[in-house]
Amino acid sequence: MIASLPHGIAIGPRGALRGTLALPGDKSISHRALMFAGLAIGHSRIHGLLEGEDVLATAAAMRALGARVECDAGGVWHVDGVGVGGLLQPERALDMGNSGTSTRLLMGLLASHRVTATFIGDPSLSARPMGRVIDPLSRMGADITASPGGRLPLMLRGALPAVPIEYRLPVASAQVKSAVLLAGLNTPGITRIVEPVPTRDHSERMLAGFGAHLTVDESMDGRIISIHGEAELTPQSITVPGDPSSAAFWLVAASIVPGSEITIANACMNPTRTGLITALRMMGADIAETNRRDMGGEQVADLVVRHAPLKAIEVPPELAPNMIDEYPVLFVAAAMADGVTVARGAEELRVKESDRIAVMAAALRACGVLIAEHPDGLSITGSGGDPIAGGATIASKLDHRIAMSMAVAGLSARAPVTIDDARPVATSYPGFFATLDALAPSLD
Structure with a gap:
């Protein structure tokens, strides 16, 4: 229509x-389901995936990085993952369209892989600042060259091995939190995020469901989310609410x-x-x-x-x-x-x-x-x-x-x-x- x-x-x-x-x-859950399934070793099934343009940009990016991502005639999505650490060098720029979630989470995912990727987007996305993600990922060792103002197009060179960090979120942002968690998946040691104000916790729930070693503790400073790196994710059957x-x-x-x-x-x-x-x-x-x-x-x-x-x-x-x-x-x-x-x-x-x-x-x-x-x-x-x-x-x-x-x-x-x-x-x-x-x- x-x-x-x-x-x-x-x-x-x-x-x-x-x-x-x-x-x-749900758009947030759909993005994560595709990414985490692409990082698992084996075959995952996703029911009820949002088939909007933002999520389809994530699906296309995961294909470009080596995962097999297909939708059957019944609307069920099938993902054969490459495993944490197994992402491939993309042959061309990753076009994120209008999706800030795709951009920030995929930047985190690639920050601890030995790949170089260029991120591009439409005029609206290209006007949005990425500095709040660039900062923690750079601390972990990623080399990121962005357009003026920390905007797209930008080039990211992942670090292998990346460096685990403890990062206190300066603003309440589930996207920044998730980007750091994704980078931590392929980083030796324990990456920690301190979240003074709780934000969407879909990443934590789903990563635990895929088998990541992740803990969430309450402290005087807020929630402390710890993820153990060099993870092995197990394929899942997911129904998106x-x-x-x-x-x-x-x-x-x-x-x-x-x-x-x-x-x-x-x-x-x-x-x-x-x-x-x-x-x-x-x-x-x-x-x-x-x-x-x-x-x-x-x-x-x-x-x-x-x-x-x-x-x-x-x-x-x-x-x-x-x-x-x-x-x-x-x-x-x-x-x-x-x-x-x-x-x-x-x-x-x-x-x-x-x-x-x-x-x-x-x-x-x-x-x-x-x-x-x-x-x-x-x-x-x-x-x-x-x-x-x-x-x-x-x-x-x-x-x-x-x-x-x-x-x-x-x-x-x-x-x-x-x-x-x-x-x-x-x-x-x-x-x-x-x-x-x-x-x-x-x-x-």
Whole structure:
């Protein structure tokens, strides 16, 4: 559907959202499943992999590094890994497209292998700084030559042997943590990461599942994650749960559109990913969990969401690491709430696919919402549940979450909201607009 919408799409009110939806596979888990399976010796199977452009960039990179990565007719992905230390020299540059996760994690993976690789990406990715990954990987011995500002294109020469380090994360970042863990897999000795603020722990869970010798200890300084190098990973059969970052759009859409009631099946409920649900419940959202269970080592539930009037809150800054990708759509919920919502402590949004603070501020202002911009967030004066004005054309800035968040805003606007370029949605949620059509058919 995205390929047929190169010149934009207008989303206006459609009435209540109703029905049950199946989420795409979690993007963070999908990336890691491909990488860790590629480092195992033997055959792994992955069910429910997200087949968005970002994850497909990881699949292509793992093929270029020597792993066999294929998808069968039934949608099951098969990976024959080369083993830790067995990655091959890629014949050409690794094209990461728009995927910051692919870039940072693969940089970590290659930092302790005797390969030289050039990383390239699209204009959006090439504008994103990689310094926070370059620093620890350089300490481990990798030789990294980046473009000005620590950006792509960059060339990485791995170190063999690399040097184990103890690294305290200067910012809460699951990508930096995971990059160092991946580098530590092929590094003699023990690599340690001190994490003052907990972030997504998919890497730790999955590495342990693949057989890595990994421990997590609590200390006065935070979580200490230790990985023993020169690991041997065992192939696995993995089922990827539904992506909570994709569920976010429907959580907000059903909350703000009167009469809505939807069920979101198989949503990952990992405690490091539920910040948005916590924030929305603080605002008065009606979100119920049913059928809690384990899936592939992760907690999963079905979520039943009903429309409810929302009230403004001061979003606890400590929620930021657990909902950093969900802030754009939280800003949309705040635009519909009663009162002034203050969301601070999210400066990480400045260095995502776009400057999500500035871009969402401009987009919501264009739709008639009163906004105050801060260095680390926004203050948003809500409509009290009334539709916002809408009627604007929004620049998505090649950012999938901006495009989808403002599509949700259009569902509760007096005039349609036009997204200038819907194609970035394919990076993480190719079926987004088809799902919208199923839950709330267009009134045209």
